[in-house]
Amino acid sequence: MENPYQPIKTKIQEVTRETPNIKTFVLEPEEPLHFKAGQFIQLTVPELGEAPFTPSSSPYEKEKIKVTIMETGTVTSALHSLTPGGVVGIRGPYGKEYSLSDFEDKEILIVGGGVGLAPLRSLFFALVHDIEKYKRVLFCYGAKTPSDIVYKNAVLQDWHKINPERIHFRITVDEGDENWKGKVGLVTYTLDNLNEEIESIEESVAVVCGPPIMMKFVTMKLLDIGYKWNNIFLSMEKNMSCGIGKCGHCQMGKFLVCRDGPVFTYDKIKDFPTIWD
Amino acid sequence: MENLFITQTDFSSLMRKLNEKSPLYAPRRKGDFLFYERVRSDSLDDIALGEIRPIQSLKSFLIPPQETVSQYFASPSFSNKEEKIILGAKSCDLESLKILDSVYSDGDFKDPFYIEARKNIILISSDCTVPAKTCFCVLLNVSPYPKEGFDLNLSPIKGGFIVEIWSDKGKSIVEGSKELFREPEEGQIEERDKNRANLVNRVKEINRDFDFEESFREIIKDSLDSPAWEEVAEPCVDCAGCNHICPTCRCFLLFDKKGKKGFERIRLWDGCLYTGFARVAAGANPRSKLSQRFANRLLCKFDFFPENMGLDACTGCGRCISVCIGKIDMREAVKKVRTKSLSDS
Ligand SMILES: Cc1cc2nc3c(=O)[nH]c(=O)nc-3n(C[C@H](O)[C@H](O)[C@H](O)COP(=O)(O)OP(=O)(O)OC[C@H]3O[C@@H](n4cnc5c(N)ncnc54)[C@H](O)[C@@H]3O)c2cc1C
Ligand code: SF4
Ligand code: SF4
Ligand code: FES
Numbered sequence: 001m002e003n004p005y006q007p008i009k010t011k012i013q014e015v016t017r018e019t020p021n022i023k024t025f026v027l028e029p030e031e032p033l034h035f036k037a038g039q040f041i042q043l044t045v046p047e048l049g050e051a052p053f054t055p056s057s058s059p060y061e062k063e064k065i066k067v068t069i070m071e072t073g074t075v076t077s078a079l080h081s082l083t084p085g086g087v088v089g090i091r092g093p094y095g096k097e098y099s100l101s102d103f104e105d106k107e108i109l110i111v112g113g114g115v116g117l118a119p120l121r122s123l124f125f126a127l128v129h130d131i132e133k134y135k136r137v138l139f140c141y142g143a144k145t146p147s148d149i150v151y152k153n154a155v156l157q158d159w160h161k162i163n164p165e166r167i168h169f170r171i172t173v174d175e176g177d178e179n180w181k182g183k184v185g186l187v188t189y190t191l192d193n194l195n196e197e198i199e200s201i202e203e204s205v206a207v208v209c210g211p212p213i214m215m216k217f218v219t220m221k222l223l224d225i226g227y228k229w230n231n232i233f234l235s236m237e238k239n240m241s242c243g244i245g246k247c248g249h250c251q252m253g254k255f256l257v258c259r260d261g262p263v264f265t266y267d268k269i270k271d272f273p274t275i276w277d
Numbered sequence: 278m279e280n281l282f283i284t285q286t287d288f289s290s291l292m293r294k295l296n297e298k299s300p301l302y303a304p305r306r307k308g309d310f311l312f313y314e315r316v317r318s319d320s321l322d323d324i325a326l327g328e329i330r331p332i333q334s335l336k337s338f339l340i341p342p343q344e345t346v347s348q349y350f351a352s353p354s355f356s357n358k359e360e361k362i363i364l365g366a367k368s369c370d371l372e373s374l375k376i377l378d379s380v381y382s383d384g385d386f387k388d389p390f391y392i393e394a395r396k397n398i399i400l401i402s403s404d405c406t407v408p409a410k411t412c413f414c415v416l417l418n419v420s421p422y423p424k425e426g427f428d429l430n431l432s433p434i435k436g437g438f439i440v441e442i443w444s445d446k447g448k449s450i451v452e453g454s455k456e457l458f459r460e461p462e463e464g465q466i467e468e469r470d471k472n473r474a475n476l477v478n479r480v481k482e483i484n485r486d487f488d489f490e491e492s493f494r495e496i497i498k499d500s501l502d503s504p505a506w507e508e509v510a511e512p513c514v515d516c517a518g519c520n521h522i523c524p525t526c527r528c529f530l531l532f533d534k535k536g537k538k539g540f541e542r543i544r545l546w547d548g549c550l551y552t553g554f555a556r557v558a559a560g561a562n563p564r565s566k567l568s569q570r571f572a573n574r575l576l577c578k579f580d581f582f583p584e585n586m587g588l589d590a591c592t593g594c595g596r597c598i599s600v601c602i603g604k605i606d607m608r609e610a611v612k613k614v615r616t617k618s619l620s621d622s
Contacts, residue, residue, distance in 0.1 A: 001355070001387065001389040001392065002389070003346065003347065003352040003353075003355065003389055003390075004386045004387070004388070004389075005346040005347045005531060005542055005544065006346075006347045006350075006351075006352040007347065007350070008350075009350040044533065044540070044542075045533075046349065046533075046539055046540035047533060047534060047535040047539065047540040048533060048540075049532075049533045050531060050533060050542075051558075072558040072559050073558050073559075076558070089350065089540075212561060237557055237558075238555065238557060238563070239554070239555050239556055239557050241529070241530050241531050241547075242529070242531060244384075244385070244386035245380075245384050245385070245386065246380055246381065246384075246386070246388060246527075246529070247528055247529045247530065247531070247547070248527065248528030248529075248547075248549065248577075249528065249530070249547075249554065249555065251549075251555075251573075251577065251581070252563070253576075253581060254580070254581040254584040254585060259384070259385075273501070273502070274563040274564070274569075275563075277561050277562065277563040277565075
């Protein structure tokens with residue numbers, strides 16, 4: 001029998017600073033770990049604790065896993081103090097993946113805020129891998145300021161060249177600076193005039209990840225525009241301990257987010273009074 | 278099911294024999310409560326096989342309050358759990374194992390520590406004889422005497438016990454000491470059945486104020502927004518005593534610390550009544566109010582768990598009533614929720 005609480009020893013290969021409080025870690029587990037877009041892993045800093053993260057690398061990249069982490073507390077600060085060569089532990093993957101077959105032949109709207117871009121990057125790579133299967137991808141992203149944009153070069157330039165016909169971008173910042181030439185405004189503004197790029201809102205799917213307050217307003221706006229409940233995919237960030245449906249920490253009504261999520265369509269969770277808390 | 282009879286003296290001999298191989302745990306009275314204790318074969322006289330459930334639940338044997346589940350990149354062994362014989366577990370506690378099993382032994386991920394411990398217990402259960410005011414198994418369709426899930430069950434009658442065999446383990450215990458068991462004499466089975474009928478009636482009598490037309494499940498379902506919760510949870514001091522004492526509250530926390538060989542991960546009992554149980558990074562808390570946490574515990578037992586598993590996650594053992602500092606009685610809580618929803622509709 002396997003011990004599901006036991007992490008795999010993992011070496012940190014590379015650390016990149018993305019923003020003042022976000023870093024990306026390139027991890028090389030001793031035993032390979034294959035995840036699908038949407039699933040998450042548990043990362044251990046030996047002796048200090050464990051926290052859940054969604055890989056930000058392509059699920060097709062097998063040997064290494066990238067994780068993009070915002071510093072907010074005990075475990076994430078400890079992670080931020082680690083350097084290449086450091087040792088962490090990894091368990092997973094856990095949770096349900098995006099069922100990409102349901103996205104086929106559809107227009108896909110991706111809406112990210114802040115560090116919420118991390119899991120969306122993994123999804124984005126998965127979509128790009130089979131881009132001919134999807135009708136169109138519109139990628140909307142908002143950060144506080146230009147220096148808070150995660151994967152800046154990719155988001156502002158490189159990704160735009162991948163497939164300009166099928167993949168479009170709308171990037172905004174809450175507050176610009178002297179060098180910023182792009183749009184200024186909350187991420188919800190990127191959803192204005194959506195019909196210019198999405199032919200059939202009725203059929204389109206929207207994938208949203210970001211801070212709870214951002215997800216709330218984006219969801220409200222999407223509903224307004226005409227997105228169907230079951231076409232809005234939301235990442236639920238709940239307190240997690242075990243990640244495997246045993247400890248009860250992530251319970252949200254009848255769901256265990258680690259087991260039944262972490263991504264839910266809006267119709268499944270709309271009646272919970274505290275989904276945005 | 279096969280019924281046998283064993284005299285009190287022969288039962289003591291059987292325990293002595295079993296105890297040569299594996300440690301024996303049985304309930305003993307200490308003050309208000311019965312506690313499971315390790316007993317030696319020469320001190321079997323004061324164990325309490327009848328009465329009611331001990332205050333500790335079987336959870337204590339299967340998921341200890343803290344257990345090391347991971348060490349510095351090497352799993353601690355889980356296959357070295359010693360066999361334990363547990364005497365005097367009650368029907369409600371056998372029922373609780375269905376809930377624990379469904380969480381720990383089922384699903385995509387299995388808990389090997391639980392599974393090994395579970396494999397290594399021998400359950401010699403017994404009928405309750407004196408139900409307490411806190412007992413309400415019958416309201417949840419749990420029988421006050423064991424019907425399944427034990428290895429052997431004992432029903433106290435004059436001069437000894439009627440013994441029932443439910444499992445292969447139980448069968449092999451009986452076969453290993455055939456000379457101690459005999460066929461029941463005339464009237465002995467009738468004596469047991471009469472005791473059991475009386476027992477059921479007494480538990481029903483205790484709960485006559487709570488025998489509602491609707492089940493607890495029906496009352497609690499959709500009660501999340503009931504204003505009754507505020508009032509019900511008023512005396513609660515979020516000590517999580519109800520969580521810890523409950524045989525079916527199974528939540529835990531994985532806690533990492535520095536151990537002898539580098540990091541060590543401990544699985545600790547946790548409780549959904551604690552303020553920070555569901556709090557996420559940066560401090561947001563979906564159940565910041567005590568009344569939300571209190572309601573969530575009962576909703577978990579009578580709505581969420583049944584939705585997922587088709588089982589109530591409560592056995593009516595009444596332990597949470599016995600230990601509550603705020604003197605909250607779950608049956609009263611359900612009654613208030615019911616009254617409120619009736620008066621609103
Ligand atoms: C499915 C999912 C995916 C996520 N993906 C990302 C992502 O890609 N990027 C990102 O930046 N954030 C992500 N998050 C959020 C991230 O998990 C939290 O920011 C993180 O848990 C905060 O941990 P902290 O210890 O730094 O914060 P704190 O506020 O200090 O949180 C304390 C938490 O740390 C853990 N902890 C502390 N001490 C110990 C200890 N001794 N032993 C064990 N555990 C301990 C516990 O889990 C505890 O709940 C995700 C969350 C979820 C649920
Ligand atoms: S035992 Fe009573 S006071 Fe303590 S948390 Fe439970 S309901 Fe509240
Ligand atoms: S909730 Fe109370 S009565 Fe129900 S099983 Fe738990 S301790 Fe027993
Ligand atoms: S994190 Fe433990 S049950 Fe979901």
